[in-house]
Amino acid sequence: MNIVNFAETQSIINQYVAELRDVNIQTDRNTFRHNLQRVGQMMAYEVSKTLHYSEKQIQTPLAMATANTPDDDIVLATVFRAGLPFHQGFLDVFDHAGNAFVSAYRYYLDEKHENVGINVEYLAAPDLTDKTLIIADPMLATGGSFELAYQALCTKGIPSQLHLCCVIAAQAGIDNLQKLFRPLDNVTLWCAAIDPILNEHKYIVPGLGDAGDLAYGDKI
Numbered sequence: 001m002n003i004v005n006f007a008e009t010q011s012i013i014n015q016y017v018a019e020l021r022d023v024n025i026q027t028d029r030n031t032f033r034h035n036l037q038r039v040g041q042m043m044a045y046e047v048s049k050t051l052h053y054s055e056k057q058i059q060t061p062l063a064m065a066t067a068n069t070p071d072d073d074i075v076l077a078t079v080f081r082a083g084l085p086f087h088q089g090f091l092d093v094f095d096h097a098g099n100a101f102v103s104a105y106r107y108y109l110d111e112k113h114e115n116v117g118i119n120v121e122y123l124a125a126p127d128l129t130d131k132t133l134i135i136a137d138p139m140l141a142t143g144g145s146f147e148l149a150y151q152a153l154c155t156k157g158i159p160s161q162l163h164l165c166c167v168i169a170a171q172a173g174i175d176n177l178q179k180l181f182r183p184l185d186n187v188t189l190w191c192a193a194i195d196p197i198l199n200e201h202k203y204i205v206p207g208l209g210d211a212g213d214l215a216y217g218d219k220i
Contacts, residue, residue: 040089129157
């Protein structure tokens with residue numbers, strides 16, 4: 001599995017991530033959602049550089065022109081609910097892509113809220129056979145949501161290329177995904193930032209908090 005960490009580069013993505021983390025800014029839900037969307041747009045542009053292209057003929061009102069455009073059949077997938085604005089950023093760039101959606105939520109297995117389970121309840125996806133699949137989910141904590149989402153999506157066909165895209169990843173989650181995808185060379189993990197640890201409740205530290213709550217409000 002290849003890993004791209006944009007925090008190691010000089011990019012405007014760093015500004016958007018800083019605002020997503022900032023407790024004085026993230027209280028504005030609209031701004032929080034917009035920054036998730038903007039990171040998605042920038043990341044999608046970088047992913048676009050890895051696609052397969054060929055020259056095609058375009059008829060203009062005056063003459064023929066040529067353009068190198070992508071040949072990949074792309075499907076964008078995300079996990080409800082925090083993934084929606086991030087997904088929209090990718091869709092803004094890959095506006096002809098197919099779309100897939102997975103419902104996954106975390107729950108605690110103990111009273112101390114230290115052992116986390118993840119449940120998948122809903123899946124909607126086109127045929128993924130030989131497609132270029134992009135799974136966009138803002139937070140990569142343990143890697144469980146990405147793993148279960150991928151397994152659920154593969155019931156609709158096996159993609160030829162896989163791009164796992166997140167805003168913030170914990171090193172533990174990256175390690176787990178590396179074990180899962182180690183035999184494969186067609187998988188790339190794209191991160192806007194990588195944080196060192198998970199706390200006892202399996203939240204990323206320093207992280208940014210609960211992305212779903214910050215985007216859409218508290219839940220009970």
